[in-house]
Amino acid sequence: MPEYSDKVMDHFSNPRNIGEIGEADGMGEVGNPVCGDMMKFTIKVKDNRIEDVKYLTFGCGAAIAVSSMVSEMAKGKTLEEALKITNKQVAEELDGLPGNKLHCSNLGADALHKAIEDYMEKQGVKGENAS
Amino acid sequence: MKKISLDNQAASPLEPAVLEAMLPFFTEHYGNPSSGHELGNAPRKALEGARASVAGLINAEPREIIFTASASESNNLAIKGLLAANRSKGNHIISSSVEHFSVLNQLKTLEKEGFAVTLLPVDQYGLVNPVQLEQAITDKTILVSIQAANPEIGTIQPLDDLVKVAESKGVPFHTDAAAAAGWIEIDVKKTGVALLSLAGDQFYGPKGSAALYISQKTRIRPLIEGGIQERGLRAGTENVPALVGLGVAAKLASETMAQRVKAITLLRDQLKERLLENVPHLHLNGHPKQRLPHNLNLSVQFVEGEALLLRMNMAGIYVSSGSSCTSQALKSSHVLAAIGLPPELAQGSLLLSLGRQNNAEEVPYITEQLAAVADLLRRMSPLYHQYLKEVQNNA
Numbered sequence: 371m372p373e374y375s376d377k378v379m380d381h382f383s384n385p386r387n388i389g390e391i392g393e394a395d396g397m398g399e400v401g402n403p404v405c406g407d408m409m410k411f412t413i414k415v416k417d418n419r420i421e422d423v424k425y426l427t428f429g430c431g432a433a434i435a436v437s438s439m440v441s442e443m444a445k446g447k448t449l450e451e452a453l454k455i456t457n458k459q460v461a462e463e464l465d466g467l468p469g470n471k472l473h474c475s476n477l478g479a480d481a482l483h484k485a486i487e488d489y490m491e492k493q494g495v496k497g498e499n500a501s
Numbered sequence: 502m503k504k505i506s507l508d509n510q511a512a513s514p515l516e517p518a519v520l521e522a523m524l525p526f527f528t529e530h531y532g533n534p535s536s537g538h539e540l541g542n543a544p545r546k547a548l549e550g551a552r553a554s555v556a557g558l559i560n561a562e563p564r565e566i567i568f569t570a571s572a573s574e575s576n577n578l579a580i581k582g583l584l585a586a587n588r589s590k591g592n593h594i595i596s597s598s599v600e601h602f603s604v605l606n607q608l609k610t611l612e613k614e615g616f617a618v619t620l621l622p623v624d625q626y627g628l629v630n631p632v633q634l635e636q637a638i639t640d641k642t643i644l645v646s647i648q649a650a651n652p653e654i655g656t657i658q659p660l661d662d663l664v665k666v667a668e669s670k671g672v673p674f675h676t677d678a679a680a681a682a683g684w685i686e687i688d689v690k691k692t693g694v695a696l697l698s699l700a701g702d703q704f705y706g707p708k709g710s711a712a713l714y715i716s717q718k719t720r721i722r723p724l725i726e727g728g729i730q731e732r733g734l735r736a737g738t739e740n741v742p743a744l745v746g747l748g749v750a751a752k753l754a755s756e757t758m759a760q761r762v763k764a765i766t767l768l769r770d771q772l773k774e775r776l777l778e779n780v781p782h783l784h785l786n787g788h789p790k791q792r793l794p795h796n797l798n799l800s801v802q803f804v805e806g807e808a809l810l811l812r813m814n815m816a817g818i819y820v821s822s823g824s825s826c827t828s829q830a831l832k833s834s835h836v837l838a839a840i841g842l843p844p845e846l847a848q849g850s851l852l853l854s855l856g857r858q859n860n861a862e863e864v865p866y867i868t869e870q871l872a873a874v875a876d877l878l879r880r881m882s883p884l885y886h887q888y889l890k891e892v893q894n895n896a
């Protein structure tokens with residue numbers, strides 16, 4: 371068994387914000403090229419802030435803990451702030467990850483950023499149509 | 502909380518009689534079997550008794566048994582030792598794609614050193630086809646090495662047929678019987694294998710106790726040179742307590758194999774049926790019938806194995822998985838890939854191996870826990886949500 375920190379085990383045992391937002395404003399999906407696992411983030415945006423965030427994860431204990439932590443870190447943040455969340459910060463917030471599990475932390479922030487970019491793209495399109 | 506190990510192929514507690522037989526050889530009979538004085542007598546006699554018991558398990562002669570410290574060592578001694586003694590006869594080795602790493606990794610090294618290696622494919626159940634073996638043998642082939650049974654998916658190879666093919670072409674046959682010995686009848690005389698590896702910790706003996714059978718007509722070179730222990734084929738003072746334990750474990754396995762196999766098959770099948778009934782989307786990996794009696798390999802669709810393993814661990818149930826996320830190298834099981842299992846199913850593979858401490862009363866708890874864990878992880882699985890959507894769209 372990998373040596374996971376108490377924080378990782380806490381988020382793995384009680385993952386926060388699981389699910390998929392039905393009418394999501396943005397969606398980001400990433401696959402893990404190292405081991406073949408997947409993460410999908412959906413977000414609801416209000417006044418440039420992430421009002422709600424949910425995720426689905428097919429992956430190891432670290433991947434599940436990472437997605438849970440990312441969702442907590444992103445909730446309530448402005449889009450700009452959320453885009454600045456790095457994989458390293460996520461790993462730090464979890465009190466570290468075992469060396470061969472660091473790659474799982476890449477999934478979380480990437481999927482969140484993709485969801486935000488997806489939202490921004492859609493906004494861009496809407497903006498153009500309006501003008 | 503209850504603690505239930507379903508990982509007995511990784512480790513299982515010793516038979517009490519095994520431990521009891523070992524203990525005096527740490528203290529009272531601490532002597533060195535090679536000593537000329539009388540301190541060497543008891544350990545020497547015990548060692549020879551153990552050799553006879555191990556020989557009895559596979560119908561070999563005691564002098565055909567060399568003690569080692571692991572099946573990995575036995576596999577290395579068998580393959581490298583045989584090649585060293587037969588180098589002039591050819592440079593081609595045939596094995597299978599589902600072998601243990603202690604065979605496969607040596608073959609990779611040997612390939613770099615100039616040997617030609619053919620890895621035979623297996624079918625969806627993990628079986629090697631004797632016809633394909635026959636077609637692969639050339640006049641340069643000097644060794645065939647195919648396992649007796651697969652430790653991961655439990656599939657038992659048609660060893661007699663495979664050895665017959667090699668024998669008819671005059672090629673010596675090594676079998677890694679680490680997972681099989683103690684659990685299925687093996688008769689080296691009838692089968693005609695030249696070399697066979699086995700390990701005591703697979704049938705309630707201690708870790709670090711193993712053996713290599715070398716038929717009388719087979720010549721090999723040692724890997725460890727030094728003193729003349731083990732007929733000069735494996736130098737180093739013998740680990741007497743462990744080997745005494747191996748001997749007792751082999752004797753018990755020979756004497757009680759029929760009852761053990763009957764009881765554990767019953768329990769395994771009961772567990773399998775209960776799980777298949779109560780946990781949706783489970784797939785059985787390996788051969789449905791031709792498999793080790795204590796082995797069950799299932800894929801829990803839509804979820805990943807390490808998450809399963811951790812959750813089961815939280816419920817006090819110990820299992821193992823072939824998922825890439827559980828492996829240090831982050832590679833998923835080569836065995837599951839070889840039987841053509843799709844990667845998502847390999848990620849959700851669970852290896853459940855039973856042992857003497859498991860019993861029927863545990864089955865409902867295990868079933869209930871696996872059903873709950875699978876359900877919980879599926880609810881957060883993008884693959885499961887996708888599946889549900891597809892079902893909805895098709896309805």
Ligand code: FES
Nearest residue numbers: 405429430474826
């Ligand atoms: S998701 Fe595969 S190792 Fe973490």
